[in-house]
Amino acid sequence: MVIGVLALQGDVREHMAALADVGCESRPVKRVADAGGLAGLVLPGGESTTLSMLLDSTGLFDAVAGLLDDGLPVLGTCAGLVLLAQDVLDGRPDQRFFGALSAVVRRNGYGRQLQSFESEVAVGCGFGGGFGGGFGGGSGEAPPLPAVFIRAPVVVSVGDEVDVLATLDGAPVLVRQGAVLAAAFHPELTADRRIHRLFAGMCGGGAD
Ligand code: GLN
Numbered sequence: 771m772v773i774g775v776l777a778l779q780g781d782v783r784e785h786m787a788a789l790a791d792v793g794c795e796s797r798p799v800k801r802v803a804d805a806g807g808l809a810g811l812v813l814p815g816g817e818s819t820t821l822s823m824l825l826d827s828t829g830l831f832d833a834v835a836g837l838l839d840d841g842l843p844v845l846g847t848c849a850g851l852v853l854l855a856q857d858v859l860d861g862r863p864d865q866r867f868f869g870a871l872s873a874v875v876r877r878n879g880y881g882r883q884l885q886s887f888e889s890e891v892a893v894g895c896g897f898g899g900g901f902g903g904g905f906g907g908g909s910g911e912a913p914p915l916p917a918v919f920i921r922a923p924v925v926v927s928v929g930d931e932v933d934v935l936a937t938l939d940g941a942p943v944l945v946r947q948g949a950v951l952a953a954a955f956h957p958e959l960t961a962d963r964r965i966h967r968l969f970a971g972m973c974g975g976g977a978d
Contacts, residue, residue: 771975774799774808776834778824780816780849784958788966794975802833810843810973813850815920815956818858818877821849822866831866838870843949843972845965851952852877852923859926871950872929873942879924886921890914891936891943891955916962917943917955925954 775785777798789796789812796812799805811834813821825831838844846854852861856869859876880887893912915936925942928934936944943954944965949972957965 771795771809771973772797772807773810773812773970773973773975774805775812776814776821776825776830776850778816778828778830779820780814781956781958782814784956785812785814785847785966788958788963789970791963792967792970794966794970794973799830800828802829805830805833805837808837808842809975810845810969811837812969813844813846813853814958815848815850818849818852818867819862819865821853822862822864825853826866835868838868838950841949843969844870844951845969846871846950846952847956847958848920848922848954851875851925851954854950854952855923856929871945871947871952872932873945873947873952874926874928875923875954876926877923878921879926880919880922886919888916888918889938891917891938893936893944912964915944915957915964916960917953917957918959919955922954 773794773796775782775796777800786796853867854871855873855875857874861877892914933946934942945952
């Protein structure tokens with residue numbers, strides 16, 4: 771089983787290292803030919819407007835859209851969340867996004883004064899079946915997740931079909947809709963591997 775990591779821009783190596791930590795083989799996806807035979811795909815952080823342009827120029831936009839239509843599990847982080855959203859506020863007019871996640875996001879929504887910050891986000895309640903066995907190990911509350919936010923998008927609203935797995939100040943920061951898992955922050959930049967482990971499980975693999 772191999773998970774692809776979109777490798778046009780952003781923190782590709784960190785995601786590949788995090789996937790290795792949870793027992794998953796991964797490979798960078800730079801062109802359409804790299805996108806075949808994957809068990810899942812990571813859309814890393816970076817700059818969603820640049821990623822949109824590069825996805826277009828490589829032909830990967832349509833290839834990835836097709837994979838998402840087919841239900842390929844996907845993990846989007848930060849700019850990756852923006853790419854997955856149904857609607858993007860404060861984006862560029864020519865910016866494209868996949869619309870695979872029933873959510874409205876505001877690019878750079880945490881504002882200039884808080885462009886980057888680290889916080890702990892609560893995951894102990896409210897995530898129902900969304901996390902399956904991936905978080906907390908069953909009984910009791912799961913420990914909070916360390917979360918690094920870098921010019922992060924704010925999730926303004928989500929549809930009923932979206933499970934909110936973690937929030938910060940009332941706003942969803944980790945969400946799941948079926949095969950789509952998305953975080954406003956950067957789980958690959960901290961040592962907590964619960965999100966990558968959950969994603970590995972969604973892809974049908976991974977080990978503790
Ligand atoms: N602000 C970026 C965007 O809109 C996201 C930043 C990030 O991925 N760290 O795409």
